[in-house]
Amino acid sequence: MRREGTNPDDVQPEDVLCDFCHQAAWAEDVPCVEGHHGSIICGECLQAAWVAHDRAEKAEDSRQCTMCLEQRDDAIWSGSASDACICGRCIRQAAGALHKSKDWSWTKPDG
Ligand SMILES: [Zn+2]
Ligand SMILES: [Zn+2]
Structure with a gap:
């Protein structure tokens, strides 16, 4: 997500916030994966989502995934700081992307 008041023509790294914990993931040099409409999940949230989502209850109502907008x-995981949520498919895709990236040392947690 973008920080409120971000100039869309001049986006700074500190304007780009993780949708799930609202930290400035880019400015902090935290690995992150982009979804649709400027949505971002940082590696820290992704790790929490990865660990939790296998055990997550299926959502009672279908919810719109913040990352793929479907x-x-x-199973849907949502961060503690916001009502953003990410579906299991996006968790797997994002984890795969981060896992493969040579720029980041993030690896899938065991389990
Ligand atoms: Zn985060
Ligand atoms: Zn999704």
């Missing part, structure tokens, strides 16, 4: 009824 209504998903598979």
Whole structure:
């Protein structure tokens, strides 16, 4: 997500916030993965989501995934700082992308 008041023509690294914990992931040099409409999940949230989502209850109502903007009824994880949520498919895709990236040392947590 973008910090409120961000100039869309002049986006600074500190304007780019993780949708799930609201930290300035880019400015802090935290690995992160972009979704649709400027949505971002940082590696720290992704790690928490990865660990938790296997055990997550299926959503009672289908919720819109912040990352892919689809209504998903598979296991959904949401961050503590916001009502953003990410579906299991996006968690796997984002984890795969970060895992493969040579720029980052993030690896999938065991389990
Ligand atoms: Zn985060
Ligand atoms: Zn999704």
